[in-house]
Amino acid sequence: xxxxxxxxxxxxxxxxxxxxxxxxxxxxxxxxxxxxxxxxxxxxxxxxxxxxxxxxxxxxxxxxxxx
Amino acid sequence: xxxxxxxxxxxxxxxxxxxxxxxxxxxxxxxxxxxxxxxxxxxxxxxxxxxxxxxxxxxxxxxxxxxxxxxxxxxxxxxxxxxxxxxxxxxxxxxxxxxxxxxxxxxxxxxxxxxxxxxxxxxxxxxxxxxxxxxxxxxxxxxxxxxxxxxxxxxxxxxxxxxxxxxxxxxxxxxxxxxxxxxxxxxxxxxxxxxxxxxxxxxxxxxxxxxxxxxxxxxxxxxxxxxxxxxxxxxxxxxxxxxxxxxxxxxxxx
Numbered sequence: 001x002x003x004x005x006x007x008x009x010x011x012x013x014x015x016x017x018x019x020x021x022x023x024x025x026x027x028x029x030x031x032x033x034x035x036x037x038x039x040x041x042x043x044x045x046x047x048x049x050x051x052x053x054x055x056x057x058x059x060x061x062x063x064x065x066x067x
Numbered sequence: 068x069x070x071x072x073x074x075x076x077x078x079x080x081x082x083x084x085x086x087x088x089x090x091x092x093x094x095x096x097x098x099x100x101x102x103x104x105x106x107x108x109x110x111x112x113x114x115x116x117x118x119x120x121x122x123x124x125x126x127x128x129x130x131x132x133x134x135x136x137x138x139x140x141x142x143x144x145x146x147x148x149x150x151x152x153x154x155x156x157x158x159x160x161x162x163x164x165x166x167x168x169x170x171x172x173x174x175x176x177x178x179x180x181x182x183x184x185x186x187x188x189x190x191x192x193x194x195x196x197x198x199x200x201x202x203x204x205x206x207x208x209x210x211x212x213x214x215x216x217x218x219x220x221x222x223x224x225x226x227x228x229x230x231x232x233x234x235x236x237x238x239x240x241x242x243x244x245x246x247x248x249x250x251x252x253x254x255x256x257x258x259x260x261x262x263x264x265x266x267x268x269x270x271x272x273x274x275x276x277x278x279x280x281x282x283x284x285x286x287x288x289x290x291x292x293x294x295x296x297x298x299x300x301x302x303x304x305x306x307x308x309x310x311x312x313x314x315x316x317x318x319x320x321x
Contacts, residue, residue: 008117026117032125032158032159034155034157034159041153042157043158044157044159061113062113063111063112063137063160064110064113064124065090066087066109067088067109067138067275
C-alpha cells in the first residue's frame, strides 16, 4: 500500500501495518515521538495498535530543543 | 532559607528555568542543566526530519528532578498552538505548557489575542498554562482571570540578549499579579536575571545566553548565582534610591 510519511510517499508490503511498523521501516527511534495519523493524534503507547490504511497520511513529530 | 516557588500545585526550590535550544551538544545541555540546578526545562516539538533522526534532547533531562515544560513555538495562531499542546501531551510531556504564539518571525513578538483565546481553550482542557506575553499588565490580568498558572512577560525579543527593555511594565505586572511572574526572553547576562529578581519577578527563563556561551555549563552556573542573588536582595528589602548623597560614615562634628 502507499502511504505518506511527513509528506514523503512510501510503498509498504503486506496488510495490518501499524504506526509502529512504519516507524521501524523509516528507522526512527521512538523516544520523544508522537504521531498524527490522518489528523488524529496517536501517543507512543498506541503506535502498535494503530492500523495504517492505503493513502494514509502519517505525521511524525518529535521533542526537540527549544526555549 | 525556605523560599519555595509555587506554580499551580507544584513547588520548586530553583527559580531559573532553562530552555534547551541551540546547545552545541546533548552533553553540553545536560551539564548546563545540572550546573544551573534548574527544575523546569522547556522543550519544543517539530516535525521529524526523516533524513536526520538524531535528536536525543530528551535524554539530557532527568524527569525525576526536572519538570518538562513544552512550548508551542512555531504556532502562529490559537488553533496551531492547541494542536501543538495536544501533541506535546501525547508525546509524554505531561500537562504543563508554555503557550507561545508568534505570528511574525522578525521580532517573534507574541500575539495577545490569539494567546488569550488559546489559553481559555487549554485551561478548560486541563493544561497548566504559562503564557509567553509582551509586558502588558492588562493582558497579564486577563490571562490570570481565565485560569493561567503564571505569566511569562518578555524582557526583549527572543534570543536578542538585550536585557529588560520592558522594565516599567514588568514592575506593574509584578505589582498586580496574583500568579507567578516569570521574566522570559532577552535576558543576555546574569545581571539581567538579577535585575528581574530584584524587582520581584518570581523566576526567569534563560536559553540563548547560556546555550551560545563559550562555556555553557559555567554560564548556567553564573545565571544560577545571579538569580539567587537577585531573589535574596528582593526579599531582604533593597535600600531606597536618592538623588543626593547620604553619608554612610558619621559626620565630622559628631
